[in-house]
Amino acid sequence: MKLQPQTGEEGGAQWLARVAxxxxxxxxxxxxxxxxxxxxxxxxxxxxxxxxxxxxxHSLSPTFYALALQSWQRPADIALxxxxxxxxxxxxxxxxxxTGGVNTHRGAIWALGLLIxxxxxxxxxxxxxxxxxxxxxLASLPDSAAPxxxxxxxxATRRYRVxxxxxEAQQGFPHVLQLALPQLRRSRQSGATEQQARLDALMxxxxxxxxxxxxxxAGLEGLEAMQSGARSVLAAGGTARAKxxxxxxxxxxxxxxxxxxxGGAADLLAATLLIDRIACDDARVSPLPQHSHL
Numbered sequence: 001m002k003l004q005p006q007t008g009e010e011g012g013a014q015w016l017a018r019v020a021x022x023x024x025x026x027x028x029x030x031x032x033x034x035x036x037x038x039x040x041x042x043x044x045x046x047x048x049x050x051x052x053x054x055x056x057x058h059s060l061s062p063t064f065y066a067l068a069l070q071s072w073q074r075p076a077d078i079a080l081x082x083x084x085x086x087x088x089x090x091x092x093x094x095x096x097x098x099t100g101g102v103n104t105h106r107g108a109i110w111a112l113g114l115l116i117x118x119x120x121x122x123x124x125x126x127x128x129x130x131x132x133x134x135x136x137x138l139a140s141l142p143d144s145a146a147p148x149x150x151x152x153x154x155x156a157t158r159r160y161r162v163x164x165x166x167x168e169a170q171q172g173f174p175h176v177l178q179l180a181l182p183q184l185r186r187s188r189q190s191g192a193t194e195q196q197a198r199l200d201a202l203m204x205x206x207x208x209x210x211x212x213x214x215x216x217x218a219g220l221e222g223l224e225a226m227q228s229g230a231r232s233v234l235a236a237g238g239t240a241r242a243k244x245x246x247x248x249x250x251x252x253x254x255x256x257x258x259x260x261x262x263g264g265a266a267d268l269l270a271a272t273l274l275i276d277r278i279a280c281d282d283a284r285v286s287p288l289p290q291h292s293h294l
Contacts, residue, residue: 063091
Protein backbone atom coordinates (compact mmCIF):
# COMPACT_ATOMS: atom_id res chain seq x y z
CA MET A 1 0.00 0.00 0.00
CA LYS A 2 1.29 3.45 -0.84
CA LEU A 3 1.90 5.97 1.91
CA GLN A 4 -0.46 8.53 0.42
CA PRO A 5 -4.13 7.77 1.18
CA GLN A 6 -6.90 7.66 -1.34
CA THR A 7 -8.45 10.99 -2.12
CA GLY A 8 -11.80 12.09 -0.77
CA GLU A 9 -13.78 11.53 2.35
CA GLU A 10 -14.58 7.84 1.83
CA GLY A 11 -11.12 6.83 0.67
CA GLY A 12 -9.43 8.89 3.37
CA ALA A 13 -11.57 7.34 6.10
CA GLN A 14 -10.84 3.83 4.86
CA TRP A 15 -7.12 4.56 4.77
CA LEU A 16 -7.11 6.01 8.29
CA ALA A 17 -8.94 2.97 9.65
CA ARG A 18 -6.43 0.65 8.05
CA VAL A 19 -3.43 2.62 9.29
CA ALA A 20 -4.82 2.77 12.84
CA UNK A 21 -5.52 -0.96 12.92
CA UNK A 22 -2.08 -1.68 11.54
CA UNK A 23 -0.47 0.60 14.16
CA UNK A 24 -2.10 -1.37 16.97
CA UNK A 25 -0.96 -4.67 15.50
CA UNK A 26 2.58 -3.46 14.91
CA UNK A 27 2.78 -2.21 18.49
CA UNK A 28 1.54 -5.54 19.83
CA UNK A 29 4.02 -7.54 17.75
CA UNK A 30 7.03 -5.37 18.56
CA UNK A 31 9.56 -7.32 20.65
CA UNK A 32 11.09 -7.36 23.18
CA UNK A 33 8.87 -4.95 25.15
CA UNK A 34 9.34 -4.87 28.95
CA UNK A 35 6.39 -6.39 30.77
CA UNK A 36 4.12 -6.15 27.74
CA UNK A 37 2.47 -8.61 25.38
CA UNK A 38 4.70 -9.11 22.34
CA UNK A 39 5.82 -11.79 19.91
CA UNK A 40 7.56 -13.65 22.75
CA UNK A 41 4.57 -14.05 25.03
CA UNK A 42 2.13 -12.38 27.43
CA UNK A 43 4.57 -10.41 29.56
CA UNK A 44 3.10 -9.49 32.95
CA UNK A 45 -0.43 -10.28 31.75
CA UNK A 46 -2.19 -13.57 32.44
CA UNK A 47 -5.33 -12.72 30.48
CA UNK A 48 -3.75 -11.39 27.27
CA UNK A 49 -2.10 -13.00 24.27
CA UNK A 50 -0.78 -11.64 21.01
CA UNK A 51 -3.58 -13.29 19.05
CA UNK A 52 -6.14 -11.67 21.37
CA UNK A 53 -4.50 -8.27 20.88
CA UNK A 54 -4.64 -8.69 17.11
CA UNK A 55 -8.28 -9.79 17.23
CA UNK A 56 -9.05 -6.72 19.32
CA UNK A 57 -7.30 -4.44 16.82
CA HIS A 58 -9.30 -5.84 13.93
CA SER A 59 -12.55 -5.42 15.86
CA LEU A 60 -11.83 -1.69 16.10
CA SER A 61 -11.45 -1.08 12.35
CA PRO A 62 -15.15 -0.18 11.85
CA THR A 63 -14.93 2.28 14.77
CA PHE A 64 -11.84 3.94 13.34
CA TYR A 65 -13.55 4.21 9.96
CA ALA A 66 -16.68 5.77 11.50
CA LEU A 67 -14.61 8.26 13.50
CA ALA A 68 -12.71 9.37 10.42
CA LEU A 69 -15.79 9.61 8.22
CA GLN A 70 -17.87 11.54 10.75
CA SER A 71 -15.00 13.94 11.58
CA TRP A 72 -14.01 14.74 7.98
CA GLN A 73 -13.44 18.51 7.61
CA ARG A 74 -15.53 19.30 10.71
CA PRO A 75 -14.63 21.87 13.37
CA ALA A 76 -13.83 20.90 16.95
CA ASP A 77 -17.10 21.61 18.74
CA ILE A 78 -19.25 19.97 21.39
CA ALA A 79 -21.38 18.17 18.81
CA LEU A 80 -18.33 16.46 17.33
CA UNK A 81 -16.88 15.73 20.78
CA UNK A 82 -20.07 13.98 21.83
CA UNK A 83 -20.23 12.04 18.57
CA UNK A 84 -16.62 10.94 18.96
CA UNK A 85 -17.37 9.87 22.53
CA UNK A 86 -20.38 7.83 21.48
CA UNK A 87 -18.52 6.12 18.64
CA UNK A 88 -15.63 5.36 20.98
CA UNK A 89 -17.93 3.75 23.55
CA UNK A 90 -19.60 1.68 20.83
CA UNK A 91 -16.15 0.61 19.66
CA UNK A 92 -15.22 -0.38 23.20
CA UNK A 93 -18.32 -2.57 23.40
CA UNK A 94 -17.37 -4.25 20.11
CA UNK A 95 -13.84 -4.78 21.42
CA UNK A 96 -15.09 -6.36 24.65
CA UNK A 97 -17.37 -8.67 22.69
CA UNK A 98 -14.49 -9.72 20.43
CA THR A 99 -12.18 -10.41 23.38
CA GLY A 100 -14.67 -12.13 25.66
CA GLY A 101 -14.73 -9.24 28.11
CA VAL A 102 -10.98 -8.62 28.33
CA ASN A 103 -9.85 -4.99 28.22
CA THR A 104 -7.21 -5.00 25.51
CA HIS A 105 -7.35 -1.54 23.94
CA ARG A 106 -9.53 0.81 26.01
CA GLY A 107 -6.74 3.37 26.34
CA ALA A 108 -5.82 3.03 22.70
CA ILE A 109 -9.40 3.73 21.62
CA TRP A 110 -9.18 7.07 23.44
CA ALA A 111 -5.77 8.08 22.06
CA LEU A 112 -6.05 6.76 18.51
CA GLY A 113 -9.70 7.69 18.25
CA LEU A 114 -8.96 11.33 19.02
CA LEU A 115 -6.00 11.42 16.64
CA ILE A 116 -7.95 9.80 13.80
CA UNK A 117 -10.73 12.34 14.22
CA UNK A 118 -8.16 15.14 14.39
CA UNK A 119 -6.47 13.98 11.18
CA UNK A 120 -9.83 13.75 9.42
CA UNK A 121 -10.76 17.24 10.59
CA UNK A 122 -7.94 18.62 8.45
CA UNK A 123 -8.61 16.11 5.64
CA UNK A 124 -5.21 14.42 6.12
CA UNK A 125 -3.37 17.62 5.25
CA UNK A 126 -2.19 18.62 8.71
CA UNK A 127 1.24 18.39 10.31
CA UNK A 128 1.74 16.32 13.43
CA UNK A 129 1.43 19.51 15.50
CA UNK A 130 -1.84 20.47 13.81
CA UNK A 131 -3.29 17.01 14.31
CA UNK A 132 -2.28 16.99 17.98
CA UNK A 133 -3.75 20.47 18.45
CA UNK A 134 -7.07 19.34 16.96
CA UNK A 135 -7.07 16.30 19.24
CA UNK A 136 -6.36 18.52 22.26
CA UNK A 137 -9.31 20.75 21.39
CA LEU A 138 -11.64 17.75 21.17
CA ALA A 139 -10.32 16.20 24.39
CA SER A 140 -10.85 19.48 26.26
CA LEU A 141 -14.53 19.71 25.33
CA PRO A 142 -17.23 18.19 27.57
CA ASP A 143 -19.07 15.00 26.74
CA SER A 144 -22.25 15.02 28.79
CA ALA A 145 -23.10 11.45 27.82
CA ALA A 146 -19.84 9.98 29.13
CA PRO A 147 -20.52 7.50 31.95
CA UNK A 148 -19.16 8.40 35.39
CA UNK A 149 -16.97 5.34 35.77
CA UNK A 150 -13.86 5.23 37.95
CA UNK A 151 -11.46 3.11 35.91
CA UNK A 152 -8.21 1.74 37.31
CA UNK A 153 -6.36 4.46 35.43
CA UNK A 154 -8.49 7.25 36.85
CA UNK A 155 -8.17 5.83 40.34
CA ALA A 156 -4.39 5.77 39.94
CA THR A 157 -4.25 9.39 38.75
CA ARG A 158 -6.25 10.50 41.79
CA ARG A 159 -4.41 8.35 44.30
CA TYR A 160 -0.94 9.38 43.15
CA ARG A 161 -1.96 12.84 41.90
CA VAL A 162 -0.37 12.42 38.48
CA UNK A 163 -1.65 13.22 34.97
CA UNK A 164 -3.27 10.41 33.03
CA UNK A 165 -4.54 9.65 29.53
CA UNK A 166 -7.06 12.50 29.59
CA UNK A 167 -4.42 15.09 30.45
CA GLU A 168 -2.02 13.68 27.87
CA ALA A 169 -4.63 14.24 25.16
CA GLN A 170 -5.68 17.66 26.44
CA GLN A 171 -2.05 18.79 26.34
CA GLY A 172 -1.67 17.68 22.72
CA PHE A 173 0.11 14.34 23.30
CA PRO A 174 3.49 15.72 24.44
CA HIS A 175 4.97 12.24 24.96
CA VAL A 176 4.26 11.48 21.31
CA LEU A 177 5.32 14.77 19.73
CA GLN A 178 8.16 15.83 22.01
CA LEU A 179 9.69 12.47 22.93
CA ALA A 180 8.62 9.45 20.87
CA LEU A 181 8.49 10.87 17.34
CA PRO A 182 11.86 12.69 17.60
CA GLN A 183 13.49 9.56 19.08
CA LEU A 184 11.94 7.31 16.42
CA ARG A 185 13.36 9.47 13.65
CA ARG A 186 16.75 10.00 15.32
CA SER A 187 17.21 6.26 15.73
CA ARG A 188 16.28 5.62 12.10
CA GLN A 189 18.72 8.25 10.91
CA SER A 190 21.51 6.82 13.06
CA GLY A 191 21.19 3.42 11.37
CA ALA A 192 18.92 1.51 13.76
CA THR A 193 16.55 -1.06 12.32
CA GLU A 194 12.84 -0.21 12.33
CA GLN A 195 12.31 -2.59 15.25
CA GLN A 196 15.11 -0.91 17.22
CA ALA A 197 13.86 2.59 16.39
CA ARG A 198 10.38 1.71 17.63
CA LEU A 199 11.74 0.21 20.83
CA ASP A 200 13.77 3.38 21.38
CA ALA A 201 10.61 5.43 20.86
CA LEU A 202 8.86 3.31 23.50
CA MET A 203 11.77 3.91 25.88
CA UNK A 204 11.52 7.66 25.26
CA UNK A 205 7.86 7.59 26.31
CA UNK A 206 8.63 5.50 29.39
CA UNK A 207 11.34 7.86 30.66
CA UNK A 208 8.77 10.34 31.98
CA UNK A 209 5.22 9.01 31.52
CA UNK A 210 3.13 8.59 34.66
CA UNK A 211 1.89 5.26 33.36
CA UNK A 212 -1.29 4.49 35.28
CA UNK A 213 -1.15 0.83 34.25
CA UNK A 214 2.18 0.52 36.06
CA UNK A 215 0.96 2.56 39.01
CA UNK A 216 -2.15 0.38 39.36
CA UNK A 217 -0.06 -2.80 39.43
CA ALA A 218 3.18 -1.79 41.13
CA GLY A 219 2.76 1.67 42.64
CA LEU A 220 5.47 4.31 42.72
CA GLU A 221 8.20 1.67 42.98
CA GLY A 222 7.14 0.23 39.65
CA LEU A 223 6.89 3.64 38.03
CA GLU A 224 10.38 4.62 39.17
CA ALA A 225 11.79 1.29 37.93
CA MET A 226 10.15 1.84 34.54
CA GLN A 227 11.36 5.41 34.13
CA SER A 228 14.92 4.85 35.34
CA GLY A 229 15.24 1.63 33.36
CA ALA A 230 14.09 3.31 30.15
CA ARG A 231 16.56 6.14 30.72
CA SER A 232 19.32 3.57 31.13
CA VAL A 233 18.48 1.99 27.76
CA LEU A 234 18.70 5.32 25.93
CA ALA A 235 21.79 6.42 27.88
CA ALA A 236 23.51 3.24 26.69
CA GLY A 237 22.88 4.25 23.08
CA GLY A 238 19.49 2.65 22.53
CA THR A 239 18.60 -0.84 21.40
CA ALA A 240 20.92 -0.71 18.39
CA ARG A 241 23.81 -1.04 20.86
CA ALA A 242 24.67 -4.16 22.83
CA LYS A 243 24.70 -2.21 26.11
CA UNK A 244 21.30 -0.76 25.30
CA UNK A 245 19.87 -4.20 24.61
CA UNK A 246 21.34 -5.48 27.88
CA UNK A 247 19.70 -2.59 29.74
CA UNK A 248 16.38 -3.39 28.04
CA UNK A 249 16.67 -7.04 29.10
CA UNK A 250 17.28 -5.93 32.67
CA UNK A 251 14.26 -3.61 32.53
CA UNK A 252 12.11 -6.47 31.25
CA UNK A 253 13.16 -8.62 34.20
CA UNK A 254 12.32 -5.80 36.62
CA UNK A 255 8.89 -5.25 35.14
CA UNK A 256 8.06 -8.95 35.26
CA UNK A 257 9.30 -9.23 38.86
CA UNK A 258 7.05 -6.32 39.82
CA UNK A 259 4.13 -7.65 37.74
CA UNK A 260 4.14 -4.25 36.04
CA UNK A 261 3.08 -3.59 32.47
CA UNK A 262 3.46 -0.15 30.86
CA GLY A 263 0.21 -0.32 28.92
CA GLY A 264 -0.15 3.46 28.80
CA ALA A 265 3.24 3.74 27.10
CA ALA A 266 2.21 1.02 24.65
CA ASP A 267 -0.92 2.99 23.71
CA LEU A 268 1.18 6.08 23.07
CA LEU A 269 3.64 4.08 20.96
CA ALA A 270 0.72 2.98 18.77
CA ALA A 271 -0.31 6.64 18.57
CA THR A 272 3.26 7.51 17.57
CA LEU A 273 3.23 4.97 14.74
CA LEU A 274 -0.12 6.36 13.60
CA ILE A 275 1.07 9.98 13.54
CA ASP A 276 4.33 8.97 11.86
CA ARG A 277 2.34 7.62 8.93
CA ILE A 278 -0.42 10.19 8.53
CA ALA A 279 1.09 13.58 9.37
CA CYS A 280 2.27 15.84 6.56
CA ASP A 281 5.78 16.28 7.97
CA ASP A 282 8.94 16.44 5.92
CA ALA A 283 10.48 13.85 8.23
CA ARG A 284 7.80 11.26 7.54
CA VAL A 285 9.59 8.21 6.21
CA SER A 286 7.63 5.15 7.30
CA PRO A 287 5.48 3.54 4.59
CA LEU A 288 2.69 1.15 5.45
CA PRO A 289 3.70 -2.43 4.56
CA GLN A 290 1.32 -4.86 2.94
CA HIS A 291 -0.27 -7.53 5.13
CA SER A 292 -2.71 -9.99 3.65
CA HIS A 293 -4.94 -9.92 6.73
CA LEU A 294 -5.22 -6.12 6.85
